[in-house]
Amino acid sequence: MTSSDAPASFRVAYVPGVTPAKWVRIWNERLPDVPLTLVPVSAAEASGVLRDGGADAGFVRLPVDRTYFSAIPLYTETTVVVVPKDHDVTVVDEVTIEDLADDIVLHPLDDTLEWEGLPGRPANERPATTADAVELVAAGVGLLVVPQSLARLYHRRDLTYRPLTDAPQSRVALSWPEEMTTDMVEDFIGIVRGRTVNSTRGRAATPVQPKRADAGGARGRSTGRNPRRQGTGGPRGGKRRGPRRRS
Secondary structure: OOOOOOOOOEEEEEOOOOOOHHHHHHHHHHOOOOOEEEEEOOOOOHHHHHHOOOOOEEEEEOOOOOOOEEEEEEEEOOEEEEEEOOOHHHHOOOEOHHHHOOOEEEOOOOOOOOOOOOOOEEOOOOOOOHHHHHHHHHOOOOEEEEEHHHHHHOOOOOEEEEEEOOOOOOEEEEEEEHHHOOHHHHHHHHHHOOOOOOOOOOOOOOOOOOOOEOOOOOEOOOOOOOOOOOEOOEHHHOOOOOOOOOO
């Protein structure tokens, strides 16, 4: 870090269903002197933790307050319905909300989906958490609609899931308080966006050595002339970029 008053560590919050391991690994490779601490939070707690300084950045579920937070959408999740393995919907590859009209569909208090109208028949009570709802599905009380990552997180052998084609979807984003955009936040943004080490903010690119070729384009022979040098960031003088991520 170029700043002398940079904190001793970098804290990243993440909501259930997000697996930040690959980004943590890259951070540890590039910035081994700055420990990265993961802070697990519920979807409802995420904004408060970032606002109160409990984490420097976080993987959250949209929406967030864009007057206070910056956010980079990363991906949109498939929505699925979690059912017992012997349920009728398991005979098809995907289902619609109409297919659930006769079923009790659980709606936990920590639901991350934004519904205009809930599918199926309502349960007598709302489960406190998604984990509680999964237990009720296993007990045959009802079905549960969640982002696919949560269905995987709470997987049980006696349950399965199917994509729900016309349900709301959950978007995951990297977010942080806009006024707290530090050098380390910028470094982490670069990692999440897939920038290479040479294109990461604040790091000089390594010059690319051009290949020699004769006037006829033959490889492996030198004409003794100095070939035209490319820009230090790669062909056409631009920076070498990592793979694009879908926003």
